[in-house]
Amino acid sequence: xxxxxxxxxxxxxxxxxxxxxxxxxxxxxxxxxxxxxxxxxxxxxxxxxxxxxxxxxxxxxxxxxxxxxxxxxxxxxxxxxxxxxxxxxxxxxxxxxxxxxxxxxxxxxxxxxx
Amino acid sequence: xxxxxxxxxxxxxxxxxxxxxxxxxxxxxxxxxxxxxxxxxxxxxxxxxxxxxxxxxxxxxxxxxxxxxxxxxxxxxxxxxxxxxxxxxxxxxxxxxxxxxxxxxxxxxxxxxx
Numbered sequence: 001x002x003x004x005x006x007x008x009x010x011x012x013x014x015x016x017x018x019x020x021x022x023x024x025x026x027x028x029x030x031x032x033x034x035x036x037x038x039x040x041x042x043x044x045x046x047x048x049x050x051x052x053x054x055x056x057x058x059x060x061x062x063x064x065x066x067x068x069x070x071x072x073x074x075x076x077x078x079x080x081x082x083x084x085x086x087x088x089x090x091x092x093x094x095x096x097x098x099x100x101x102x103x104x105x106x107x108x109x110x111x112x113x114x
Numbered sequence: 115x116x117x118x119x120x121x122x123x124x125x126x127x128x129x130x131x132x133x134x135x136x137x138x139x140x141x142x143x144x145x146x147x148x149x150x151x152x153x154x155x156x157x158x159x160x161x162x163x164x165x166x167x168x169x170x171x172x173x174x175x176x177x178x179x180x181x182x183x184x185x186x187x188x189x190x191x192x193x194x195x196x197x198x199x200x201x202x203x204x205x206x207x208x209x210x211x212x213x214x215x216x217x218x219x220x221x222x223x224x225x226x227x228x
Contacts, residue, residue: 004157006157040123040220040221040223041220042118042203042218042219042220042221043158043203043218044218045216090157090158091157092157101207102148102160102163103160103216104160105157105158105159106157107155107156107157108155108156108157110155
């Protein structure tokens with residue numbers, strides 16, 4: 001089982017609140033990712049990082065921001081949560097190099113904004 | 115347009131029966147294809163991965179096949195168990211960018227009944 005963790009697992013919060021979703025991995029992976037997934041739909045990449053101090057936006061536009069100050073830690077922040085942000089957020093990591101570049105996923109955070 | 119299409123969208127089978135899930139893709143250039151299993155409320159877990167030169171790959175009761183010419187893959191589950199109930203996601207990777215972009219299908223929701 002992959003050593004990648006997300007907290008909280010579930011979060012219900014009111015509109016306008018600032019939230020931070022935590023993601024950490026102990027595998028020493030350089031690459032980390034944030035995905036958004038709605039029920040019955042495919043995963044959409046919203047942020048990724050190749051290493052410390054490297055962050056990029058993914059394919060799906062998101063109002064969230066990320067930071068990568070430490071290799072093992074890749075938190076996602078929403079400054080002002082809205083009901084449209086209700087979704088499941090999945091964090092993943094992968095090694096640099098190699099042909100397969102398998103991503104290992106955390107358990108996810110299910111966010112509900114009222 | 116790079117896409118991954120999976121069928122059926124959902125499937126119900128009885129415990130002990132076999133089933134086959136389908137994946138068609140248009141991703142180019144092709145690097146590899148993965149099948150992930152995602153339990154409800156959890157992150158996806160990799161089952162198999164196949165590169166261009168591989169036609170079949172097994173992982174216990176799971177056997178994946180790949181036809182790179184027709185851009186089709188299948189995942190065959192033998193002697194299904196209740197714990198096989200999950201969403202099975204086909205993921206195709208390209209090497210057209212430095213990111214090694216992943217394209218996700220929407221998954222097949224498999225339910226195994228006793």
